[in-house]
Amino acid sequence: xxxxxxxxxxxxxxxxxxxxxxxxxxxxxxxxxxxxxxxxxxxxxxxxxxxxxxxxxxxxxxxxxxxxxxxxxxxxxxxxxxxxxxxxxxxxxxxxxxxxxxxxxxxxxxxxxxxxxxxxxxxxxxxxxxxxxxxxxxxxxxxxxxxxxxxxxxxxxxxxxxxxxxxxxxxxxxxxxxxxxxxxxxxxxxxxxxxxxxxxxxxxxxxxxxxxxxxxxxxxxxxxxxxxxxxxxxxxxxxxxxxxxxxxxxxxxxxxxxxxxxxxxxxxxxxxxxxxxxxxxxxxxxxxxxxxxxx
Amino acid sequence: xxxxxxxxxxxxxxxxxxxxxxxxxxxxxxxxxxxxxxxxxxxxxxxxxxxxxxxxxxxxxxxxxxxxxxxxxxxxxxxxxxxxxxxxxxxxxxxxxxxxxxxxxxxxxxxxxxxxxxxxxxxxxxxxxxxxxxxxxxxxxxxxxxxxxxxxxxxxxxxxxxxxxxxxxxxxxxxxxxxxxxxxxxxxxxxxxxxxxxxxxxxxxxxxxxxxxxxxxxxxxxxxxxxxxxxxxxxxxxxxxxxxxxxxxxxxxxxxxxxxxxxxxxxxxxxxxxxxx
Numbered sequence: 341x342x343x344x345x346x347x348x349x350x351x352x353x354x355x356x357x358x359x360x361x362x363x364x365x366x367x368x369x370x371x372x373x374x375x376x377x378x379x380x381x382x383x384x385x386x387x388x389x390x391x392x393x394x395x396x397x398x399x400x401x402x403x404x405x406x407x408x409x410x411x412x413x414x415x416x417x418x419x420x421x422x423x424x425x426x427x428x429x430x431x432x433x434x435x436x437x438x439x440x441x442x443x444x445x446x447x448x449x450x451x452x453x454x455x456x457x458x459x460x461x462x463x464x465x466x467x468x469x470x471x472x473x474x475x476x477x478x479x480x481x482x483x484x485x486x487x488x489x490x491x492x493x494x495x496x497x498x499x500x501x502x503x504x505x506x507x508x509x510x511x512x513x514x515x516x517x518x519x520x521x522x523x524x525x526x527x528x529x530x531x532x533x534x535x536x537x538x539x540x541x542x543x544x545x546x547x548x549x550x551x552x553x554x555x556x557x558x559x560x561x562x563x564x565x566x567x568x569x570x571x572x573x574x575x576x577x578x579x580x581x582x583x584x585x586x587x588x589x590x591x592x593x594x595x596x597x598x599x600x601x602x603x604x605x606x607x608x609x610x611x612x613x614x615x616x617x618x619x620x621x622x623x624x625x626x627x628x629x630x631x632x633x634x635x
Numbered sequence: 636x637x638x639x640x641x642x643x644x645x646x647x648x649x650x651x652x653x654x655x656x657x658x659x660x661x662x663x664x665x666x667x668x669x670x671x672x673x674x675x676x677x678x679x680x681x682x683x684x685x686x687x688x689x690x691x692x693x694x695x696x697x698x699x700x701x702x703x704x705x706x707x708x709x710x711x712x713x714x715x716x717x718x719x720x721x722x723x724x725x726x727x728x729x730x731x732x733x734x735x736x737x738x739x740x741x742x743x744x745x746x747x748x749x750x751x752x753x754x755x756x757x758x759x760x761x762x763x764x765x766x767x768x769x770x771x772x773x774x775x776x777x778x779x780x781x782x783x784x785x786x787x788x789x790x791x792x793x794x795x796x797x798x799x800x801x802x803x804x805x806x807x808x809x810x811x812x813x814x815x816x817x818x819x820x821x822x823x824x825x826x827x828x829x830x831x832x833x834x835x836x837x838x839x840x841x842x843x844x845x846x847x848x849x850x851x852x853x854x855x856x857x858x859x860x861x862x863x864x865x866x867x868x869x870x871x872x873x874x875x876x877x878x879x880x881x882x883x884x885x886x887x888x889x890x891x892x893x894x895x896x897x898x899x900x901x902x903x904x905x906x907x908x909x910x911x912x
Binding site: 346347350351352353354355357358359361362363364365366367368369370372373376428429432433437438444445446447448449450451452453454455456457458461462463465466470471472474475476479507511512515516518519539564567568570571574575589592593596597602605606609610612613616617620 | 644645648649651652655656658659660661662663665666677678681682723724726727729730731734736742745746749751752753755756757758759760761762763764779780782783784786787790814815816819840843844846847851861862863865866869870876879880883886887890891893894898901902903905906907908
């Protein structure tokens with residue numbers, strides 16, 4: 341009996357510090373958001389409960405919908421840019437088509453160490469009229485007055501940001517896919533090769549099916565990750581010009597901390613959480629992935 | 636295996652990889668090279684290596700941007716936050732995986748649900764709470780959220796490792812009269828060294844580059860971390876490109892140096908992180 345009472349004490353001594361911290365910093369504030377999202381604020385003072393009015397206002401605000409659309413573009417570049425490129429890079433390294441696999445892997449993965457803020461400011465400088473990109477275009481096109489105008493376009497302002505996201509995150513997928521490719525049994529690859537299968541066939545018939553689960557999971561995570569992107573865009577454009585590059589998290593930030601409308605901001609944050617949880621549960625429902633890993 | 640490859644595929648692979656590596660590294664090389672140039676040279680010859688390299692940009696950025704302070708803050712926030720996350724995660728993993736209590740499964744899934752929650756979605760109430768209880772603009776007010784947001788991933792990684800530690804090891808220690816806390820500190824912590832290394836690397840990198848928590852939960856230069864201080868200081872330097880780029884290099888260099896020494900562990904860490912998800 342004594343042993344079991346001691347065991348119980350040890351259990352909670354080990355578990356509770358982590359659990360309490362987690363509940364206090366992450367779970368409790370979400371509940372608080374739920375309450376706050378029903379309130380209206382003015383001059384740092386709560387004005388009272390307004391029901392679901394905040395949600396209604398957000399979902400009909402053109403600026404929010406613009407931000408949602410821009411998040412959509414980020415999703416597209418993640419799922420159709422970063423992931424396929426990451427698979428291709430991983431496959432080339434996995435099959436050792438080149439010498440110096442380790443060297444290439446190390447070099448391509450290097451941006452993972454750099455903070456989004458640095459990346460943002462660096463690319464702003466590169467794209468600026470005195471940047472190396474501008475200099476390059478000028479010397480290739482022979483137009484000495486070239487400057488980049490696309491970031492001022494209401495329709496295409498996201499393109500430089502999308503490019504930088506591609507630059508920054510593709511290698512993460514490369515490393516993730518490579519780690520999973522290395523778990524594919526060697527024998528199945530050998531067998532295919534002896535049967536005279538072409539590289540394309542090996543990729544499509546053996547490697548991709550073996551990765552299907554991972555590709556699916558990382559797509560889901562890429563989608564929910566895209567909903568969160570803040571640092572890079574905030575440092576690069578702050579959502580501007582106007583709201584051309586606004587995303588939901590910057591919209592949230594502005595309403596909460598610039599206009600000090602905590603109620604409205606909390607409602608936005610819950611919409612983001614709901615979208616993210618919704619998308620992930622959707623994926624989870626299909627694969628039952630987490631449970632499988634746990635058992 | 637390599638001999639069978641057609642020439643064409645191999646050439647294409649080389650072109651693809653070299654192009655990708657070039658696009659990855661060129662901006663960083665340009666940042667480094669330009670940071671040694673003065674304003675005039677950057678404007679006139681953006682693509683050339685510096686003719687008269689100077690470290691003036693660095694000295695001014697360090698001094699004007701008060702980057703020494705930001706650097707110290709970054710080391711403290713990231714270091715303390717990482718240490719606590721790793722300790723709490725391994726402790727929780729031992730409890731959840733090896734004690735055999737029924738409620739462990741519930742607690743485990745509570746932690747994994749944390750993977751879905753981002754800093755953004757709780758930042759408003761967090762700010763609200765911290766200003767009310769006096770944690771706003773304090774070191775603890777930054778480090779506590781760092782620890783909490785590090786936990787979901789860390790607990791997940793630690794659990795899947797600790798689960799693989801043989802039960803016989805623990806049973807033998809129990810028979811020898813060790814209590815569970817002794818087992819944790821004398822056995823589990825030692826046996827779990829590989830996963831501790833992985834979690835430390837992933838958490839430290841994440842903390843080091845973290846932005847929004849410090850940005851919202853502190854005010855004033857003396858509490859800022861490197862990314863936040865670089866954003867407010869270098870982001871304003873729209874006229875002094877050399878100093879701006881020098882500030883960016885200062886913010887980047889520590890992690891790149893670390894990466895050059897430990898890249899295998901970093902790559903393995905991210906690979907493992909992916910396998911567990």
